[in-house]
Amino acid sequence: MNHSKKRLDFHDALDLYRDQDLLSLGAMADRVRQDLHPDGAVTYVVDRNINYTNVCCSGCRFCAFFRPPGHAEAYVITREELSRKIEETIALGGTQILLQGGIHPGLGLDYYEDLLRFITTNFPIHVHGFSPPEIHYIARKEGLPLRDTLVHLMEAGLGSIPGGGAEILVDRVRKQVSPRKCTADEWLGVMETAHGLGLRTTATMMFGQIETPEERLEHLFRIRDLQERTGGFTAFIPWTFQPDNTRLTVPKATSAEYLRLLALSRLVLDNVPNIQASWVTQGPKIAQVALKFGANDLGSTMIEENVVAAAGVAFGLSRDDMIGIVETAGFRARQRDTFYNHV
Amino acid sequence: MEFNDPALFPIHEKVTSGERLDFEDGMTLYHTNDLLGVARMANLVREQKFSRDTYFVRNQHLNYTNVCVNRCVFCAFSRDMGEEKAYTFDLSKAEQEIRTRLHEPIREIHMVGGLHPSLPFSYYLDLVRMVKELRPEATVKAFTAVEIDYFSRLTGLSLEEVIKELQGAGLGMMPGGGAEVLSERIHRKLYPRKIGPDRWLQVIRVVHGLGVPTNATMLYGHIETLEERVNHLLKLRTLQDDTGGFTAFIPLAFHPENTRLSHLKPTGGIDDLKTVAVARLLLDNIPHIKAYWVMITPSLAQVALSFGADDLDGTIVEEKITHMAGARTPTGMSMEEISHLIRSAGYHPVERDAFYNPI
Numbered sequence: 001m002n003h004s005k006k007r008l009d010f011h012d013a014l015d016l017y018r019d020q021d022l023l024s025l026g027a028m029a030d031r032v033r034q035d036l037h038p039d040g041a042v043t044y045v046v047d048r049n050i051n052y053t054n055v056c057c058s059g060c061r062f063c064a065f066f067r068p069p070g071h072a073e074a075y076v077i078t079r080e081e082l083s084r085k086i087e088e089t090i091a092l093g094g095t096q097i098l099l100q101g102g103i104h105p106g107l108g109l110d111y112y113e114d115l116l117r118f119i120t121t122n123f124p125i126h127v128h129g130f131s132p133p134e135i136h137y138i139a140r141k142e143g144l145p146l147r148d149t150l151v152h153l154m155e156a157g158l159g160s161i162p163g164g165g166a167e168i169l170v171d172r173v174r175k176q177v178s179p180r181k182c183t184a185d186e187w188l189g190v191m192e193t194a195h196g197l198g199l200r201t202t203a204t205m206m207f208g209q210i211e212t213p214e215e216r217l218e219h220l221f222r223i224r225d226l227q228e229r230t231g232g233f234t235a236f237i238p239w240t241f242q243p244d245n246t247r248l249t250v251p252k253a254t255s256a257e258y259l260r261l262l263a264l265s266r267l268v269l270d271n272v273p274n275i276q277a278s279w280v281t282q283g284p285k286i287a288q289v290a291l292k293f294g295a296n297d298l299g300s301t302m303i304e305e306n307v308v309a310a311a312g313v314a315f316g317l318s319r320d321d322m323i324g325i326v327e328t329a330g331f332r333a334r335q336r337d338t339f340y341n342h343v
Numbered sequence: 344m345e346f347n348d349p350a351l352f353p354i355h356e357k358v359t360s361g362e363r364l365d366f367e368d369g370m371t372l373y374h375t376n377d378l379l380g381v382a383r384m385a386n387l388v389r390e391q392k393f394s395r396d397t398y399f400v401r402n403q404h405l406n407y408t409n410v411c412v413n414r415c416v417f418c419a420f421s422r423d424m425g426e427e428k429a430y431t432f433d434l435s436k437a438e439q440e441i442r443t444r445l446h447e448p449i450r451e452i453h454m455v456g457g458l459h460p461s462l463p464f465s466y467y468l469d470l471v472r473m474v475k476e477l478r479p480e481a482t483v484k485a486f487t488a489v490e491i492d493y494f495s496r497l498t499g500l501s502l503e504e505v506i507k508e509l510q511g512a513g514l515g516m517m518p519g520g521g522a523e524v525l526s527e528r529i530h531r532k533l534y535p536r537k538i539g540p541d542r543w544l545q546v547i548r549v550v551h552g553l554g555v556p557t558n559a560t561m562l563y564g565h566i567e568t569l570e571e572r573v574n575h576l577l578k579l580r581t582l583q584d585d586t587g588g589f590t591a592f593i594p595l596a597f598h599p600e601n602t603r604l605s606h607l608k609p610t611g612g613i614d615d616l617k618t619v620a621v622a623r624l625l626l627d628n629i630p631h632i633k634a635y636w637v638m639i640t641p642s643l644a645q646v647a648l649s650f651g652a653d654d655l656d657g658t659i660v661e662e663k664i665t666h667m668a669g670a671r672t673p674t675g676m677s678m679e680e681i682s683h684l685i686r687s688a689g690y691h692p693v694e695r696d697a698f699y700n701p702i
Contacts, residue, residue: 027380251683324608328611
């Protein structure tokens with residue numbers, strides 16, 4: 001079907017998702033991956049997730065990481081700790097930091113500008129930071145247009161935006177599990193504005209909450225439609241909701257469901273160049289298998305990761321292990337930067 | 344069926360026409376980069392045999408001793424007599440282990456242990472009798488070919504006499520361990536004090552001849568070559584042609600942690616899946632292929648159901664041997680967890696007894 005390069009519409013995709021078995025979906029996605037990445041390279045980035053605060057006023061039901069303002073375990077990172085973390089990252093060959101909160105009600109645009117200036121004037125490292133809900137919140141708090149907010153952040157050193165906070169881009173789902181976080185349109189609006197300013201971003205999807213198969217597809221098609229207008233997404237990263245320690249009681253989406261969705265996203269998102277496998281949620285074995293189901297990137301070595309770990313999942317993977325996974329799968333491992341250039 | 348690797352077309356021809364695959368086919372399957380091509384062929388065979396049924400058993404593991412005179416290079420479980428963490432259950436401790444789970448409808452008791460230097464043969468007979476008495480409805484699946492050979496040397500009895508005594512005590516089936524890799528080279532390097540490939544096959548032949556079914560295993564992912572893996576599978580297939588006594592084949596992924604091979608990397612998910620698929624395709628005469636979730640993780644075992652596996656082993660509850668080699672998997676799964684894994688992959692869970700009769 002994809003040999004003929006016919007673009008999938010919503011109903012084609014739904015039929016595939018419903019009717020095709022795991023191996024057929026995987027084989028179709030694998031062919032698309034080969035066409036888009038004929039060099040047989042699988043990329044990874046060396047970076048660290050730094051959560052500058054765990055204070056968050058969103059209170060999403062799926063989150064085990066956040067603490068409400070005033071909680072005994074609430075923190076905002078100190079400059080000393082931030083410096084130490086960045087120095088360690090650079091020492092390990094890291095090229096970027098992924099900088100995310102918490103949506104802290106007490107932090108304004110000046111805090112973020114200072115934070116970015118502190119990092120970029122002191123360290124030779126790319127800041128991939130602030131997901132759309134954070135940017136949306138800062139703009140609203142300051143009463144500034146999104147565009148101006150983003151320009152301020154870019155001038156202070158923001159290099160690109162991670163695709164977090166997308167969860168499922170359908171308001172029915174968001175109202176139930178993350179009612180205080182930005183809407184689907186608002187999330188997409190931040191990304192569209194960012195892309196218009198030349199900021200590249202990723203897009204994510206956290207599935208296995210309460211959404212229907214149709215809503216998963218709606219998410220994929222909204223990403224595809226925006227990408228059609230802007231071309232600003234570098235990669236799509238689906239992962240499964242991790243229910244431990246959260247207030248959402250559902251059975252965890254299994255690896256077979258993960259691989260099906262991963263393959264489907266490779267098929268639908270024909271205009272997004274890279275699909276990232278999530279070893280953090282799936283473990284190294286399934287992440288390796290994912291390279292045969294459409295993924296061409298293994299994401300980050302994650303020198304530090306806090307959010308998924310708070311939900312009871314702790315897989316470790318050294319850089320050597322990551323290279324081993326890629327090579328024993330028959331690919332060439334290539335370290336990349338934020339923009340998927342080989343380094 | 345379409346393949347990325349044209350080398351798979353002739354193999355597909357053979358698979359669909361029911362022609363037996365040979366050594367070269369096995370090597371082609373291992374060497375190809377077309378993982379999903381191999382998987383689709385294995386899945387074809389799996390669905391012909393079992394449709395979308397997936398078996399599991401409610402079982403209990405009892406590892407009565409870790410004291411072992413063999414001390415194989417790949418083992419993290421065994422200890423010398425008197426060494427720290429060495430343990431041996433006396434009969435009352437073993438009985439207590441069985442009694443703690445009497446409220447569960449367990450259908451299979453899996454018992455293996457080290458080769459203890461001083462326990463008498465009567466200990467093993469008493470162990471089987473005790474379990475059978477407490478659990479008359481469960482199958483006692485115990486002792487590998489390695490232990491049967493050891494009991495024979497211990498007692499001076501013939502293999503036939505040893506097996507008949509154990510059958511008389513209640514032994515219903517034997518697991519497939521101790522085969523490791525059926526290669527004299529690997530035998531000399533990794534398990535020199537344990538019986539070698541020829542003796543393993545000889546013992547199993549006698550066991551099957553007396554009507555005791557067994558499983559078969561292969562411990563892969565250490566120093567063996569792909570040729571040695573394929574030869575291993577073909578040796579099992581040849582014996583099965585003669586005896587028909589193998590019930591299931593279980594690939595065992597080597598866990599290097601805490602062994603003398605700890606410098607090796609654990610197996611990758613693709614190798615694990617490919618090994619399941621190659622086994623399904625080569626072992627045309629062994630009914631079942633098991634994805635052992637303890638070793639390859641429940642997640643990968645679930646995916647293996649589309650790569651030729653039709654069995655997920657069991658609930659287990661207290662696995663020791665792989666966990667002493669650093670396994671991070673759970674030590675047990677609930678019936679609901681196993682059923683959910685099977686259903687959410689689009690398969691139909693079938694609870695079974697030791698002989699694959701549906702419960």
